[in-house]
Amino acid sequence: MNIILLGPPGAGKGTQARHLVDTRGMIQLSTGDMLRAARTSGTEMGKKVAEIMDSGKLVTDEIVIGLIEEQLTSQAGAGFIFDGFPRTLAQADALAALLAKLGQSLHTVIEIRVDDEALVARISGRFTCGTCGEVYHDQTKPTTKEGVCDNCGGTEMVRRADDNAESLRTRLMEYYKKTSPLIGYYYAKGDLRPVNGMSDITEVTASVEAILG
Ligand code: AP5
Ligand code: MG
Numbered sequence: 001m002n003i004i005l006l007g008p009p010g011a012g013k014g015t016q017a018r019h020l021v022d023t024r025g026m027i028q029l030s031t032g033d034m035l036r037a038a039r040t041s042g043t044e045m046g047k048k049v050a051e052i053m054d055s056g057k058l059v060t061d062e063i064v065i066g067l068i069e070e071q072l073t074s075q076a077g078a079g080f081i082f083d084g085f086p087r088t089l090a091q092a093d094a095l096a097a098l099l100a101k102l103g104q105s106l107h108t109v110i111e112i113r114v115d116d117e118a119l120v121a122r123i124s125g126r127f128t129c130g131t132c133g134e135v136y137h138d139q140t141k142p143t144t145k146e147g148v149c150d151n152c153g154g155t156e157m158v159r160r161a162d163d164n165a166e167s168l169r170t171r172l173m174e175y176y177k178k179t180s181p182l183i184g185y186y187y188a189k190g191d192l193r194p195v196n197g198m199s200d201i202t203e204v205t206a207s208v209e210a211i212l213g
Helices: 013-024 031-039 044-055 061-074 089-101 116-124 165-179 181-189 201-212
Strands: 003-006 027-030 080-083 108-113 126-129 135-137 192-196
Touching: 003 013, 003 181, 013 027, 013 080, 013 108, 013 135, 013 201, 027 031, 027 061, 031 044, 031 061, 031 080, 044 165, 061 089, 089 181, 108 181, 108 201, 116 126, 116 165, 165 181, 181 192, 192 201
Parallel strands: 003 080, 003 108, 027 080, 108 192
Antiparallel strands: 126 135
């Protein structure tokens, strides 16, 4: 079963994806995570990617489609979770073509709906474990013991360079200009299932589980 998690920055895509990886053995394909790995490579491409990401703009379709293709053809599991991909209509068409080439299909597109005002609070309170990538929040999901990851015991917590008010404004603008048309695109295809992303993390998880069956 292959699914897409669609939603604005801070909606909870990564949080819900990690749950599905843990409980269902699915493979999370987050283009954001892949690009953050690429930016540390020190290559010319890495430097360019870092600059674009910090500004909040979208990286080119060519780069992200290339990253997804590489992962789709090299991994196998209980299905893929596309987290933060596709983000443009060109990426959506490319994904459909890639899946068809591999004899696979898309099961569902889950749209996580969150009010814009709530996104600012989510983004500004987020931190992740530098060892395992577990996602936390200062208020809504703190670690049980301060500074220690509940999942792996790691003690290095990181905050993203693009999690600031200015980048978030650009990320939201990019979302509404280039990504939100995908809501209509997948609705017309009959694949779209919205969930209320304003409720607690566990309630959103329950809604996602109910859709996936
Ligand atoms: P990416 O890493 O994908 O960032 P994003 O889309 O902006 O989304 P986030 O990761 O910020 O949010 P999320 O929905 O995963 O929320 P999370 O679960 O962490 O992309 C970053 C950049 O890379 C882009 O700006 C672009 O430059 C580039 N890029 C990536 N993909 C690309 C593509 N396909 N094409 C072109 N460029 C691309 O949750 C957020 C916080 O809220 C956490 O602290 C969490 O604990 C908390 N939280 C989650 N759910 C809830 C809840 N229900 N209630 C309360 N708190 C909650
Ligand atoms: Mg994310």
